[in-house]
Amino acid sequence: MPETLRKIIHVDMDCFYAAIEIRDDPTLIGKPVAVGGLAEQRGVLCTCNYIARQYGLHSAMPTQTAQRLCPELIMLPVNMSKYKAVSKRIQAIFHEFTDLVEPLSLDEAYLDVSVVTEYKGSATLIAQAIRERIFKTENLTASAGVAPNKFLAKIASAWKKPNGLFVIPPPAVTDFVKTLPVEKLYGVGKVTAQKLHALGFKTCADLRQIQSLTALTTQFGKLGQHLYEQSRGIDHRPVDPRRLRKSVSVEHTFTHDLTQLNEYQPALLDLHTKLLQRLQMITEPRPIKNQFIKIKFHDFTAISAEIKSQKTDLQCYQHLFNNTYTKINKPIRLLGVGVSFAEIESVTDFQQQELFE
Ligand SMILES: [Mg+2]
Numbered sequence: 001m002p003e004t005l006r007k008i009i010h011v012d013m014d015c016f017y018a019a020i021e022i023r024d025d026p027t028l029i030g031k032p033v034a035v036g037g038l039a040e041q042r043g044v045l046c047t048c049n050y051i052a053r054q055y056g057l058h059s060a061m062p063t064q065t066a067q068r069l070c071p072e073l074i075m076l077p078v079n080m081s082k083y084k085a086v087s088k089r090i091q092a093i094f095h096e097f098t099d100l101v102e103p104l105s106l107d108e109a110y111l112d113v114s115v116v117t118e119y120k121g122s123a124t125l126i127a128q129a130i131r132e133r134i135f136k137t138e139n140l141t142a143s144a145g146v147a148p149n150k151f152l153a154k155i156a157s158a159w160k161k162p163n164g165l166f167v168i169p170p171p172a173v174t175d176f177v178k179t180l181p182v183e184k185l186y187g188v189g190k191v192t193a194q195k196l197h198a199l200g201f202k203t204c205a206d207l208r209q210i211q212s213l214t215a216l217t218t219q220f221g222k223l224g225q226h227l228y229e230q231s232r233g234i235d236h237r238p239v240d241p242r243r244l245r246k247s248v249s250v251e252h253t254f255t256h257d258l259t260q261l262n263e264y265q266p267a268l269l270d271l272h273t274k275l276l277q278r279l280q281m282i283t284e285p286r287p288i289k290n291q292f293i294k295i296k297f298h299d300f301t302a303i304s305a306e307i308k309s310q311k312t313d314l315q316c317y318q319h320l321f322n323n324t325y326t327k328i329n330k331p332i333r334l335l336g337v338g339v340s341f342a343e344i345e346s347v348t349d350f351q352q353q354e355l356f357e
Contacts, residue, residue: 005170007123008239009111010145010153011094011130014162016107017083018049019140021076032057033074037273039064046078046277050162060274080280083107086138093133097126102239105281110150112239124167131165148173149235155184173233178205185230187223191253207231248282249294249338250274257298257331264335268321271337272314279312279339286341288312293320296334303328312339 013019017035022028032052037043043063055070067073087106094101100112111130119125127144134142141163145156148170159166168176182201183193201207208231210216216224229235250271258264279285291313292306305324309316317337325332 005114006112006148007114007116008147008150008153009113009123009127009130010147010150010157011109011111011127011134012143012145012154012157012161013090013107013134014141014143015047015049016086016140017047017078018052018076020083020086021079022049023139028074031074032070032072033076034063034066035076035078036063036066037078038075039067042269042273044273044277048073078280086140089138090134090140090142093130093137096133097130099241100239101241102243110153110239124165127165127167131163149233150237150239151186151230151235152176152233154186155180177231177233178203178208180204182207182227185227187226189253192223204231244286245282245341247292247338247340248275248278249292249336250278251294251334251336253296253334254332257333258335259331264321264325264332265318267335268317268337269314271335272312272317275312275337275339288339289342290340291316291320292338292340293317293324294334294336294338295321295324295328295332297328298331298333300333301330302334306340309339 018033021035022033030051032049032055034045034048034052034057036045036047039062045057045059045061045063045066047059048057048066052066052070052073055073057066057070057073063075067075083106090107091101091103091109094109094111097118098111098113098116102110104110113123113126116123116126119129123146127146131142131144134140143157143161143164145153145159145166145168147153147156147168152168152173156166156168181203182188182196183190185204188196196202196207207216207227210228213225213228216228218224220227252267252271254267258267288310289308290306291309292304294302294304296302303324305320307316307320
């Protein structure tokens, strides 16, 4: 199927955890509500409703800060088994429309509806039907984006949030992308965005001024190709229903390079807490094989180290860090921790091979 004819929908539930809690306790309606860890335990918000967002609250914000900005905030503990059960039913709704569903987390998925013939084959009508079906069965709202590829569908789903639908039809892609700020592109984080801004690249139109792909890859490496393609509205990634994550990691770029040994401990603790939260969001949990850390130094050199492990363990990360850091004692600009999973597919391959020997 020619890429221009692909029809991709990105569905994203609106403040999923908070919305479920409010649905299950109507006394919470109209109040600022957040789900997350306790301030006393240095917890952070997993999500909060739109009333809370008016106070400047957002996910990943420390609970302590959130409660200072919004003293009347109702803080609820994370009830992951409940959210997972709801997520499972929503995933089942997606599969009523197509089997080409790639879940990104408990509350988000890409759907490829290119060959669906129902709803006159209209991705817009399908997206509308999915949103209605979720609302009817779960009493929860979802936002959806429709576009010819994943990158644009994901941007589109956030465009009219909450409870919105936004469509970027193929003829509108070029104009839509022009005004898009570079920080909306995948692979562009806060630090890269700053770097791009400093070079005069604020929007995709600015990036498109660079007409040679080589010029961008020379300057930005692999990211250069993504920038080249995305600024032209191109994204070849297929919706892959069997895509299994090989690893999960979280990282943080510090505003100031860390030089003191006593600064690393709290940073590692924070990252470990965030990693545990990310692991809970995975739709298909798998056995852990390794724990790893990643360090980037002030001079942009990087090193990573890993250790065999079946769980995530803070002490292990500290051990890995100390071992690595004592060898290379330089100021640190980025720290990351993660786990890699046992490869289920390669195990199967191996067994099949044995059968034929
Ligand atoms: Mg969401």
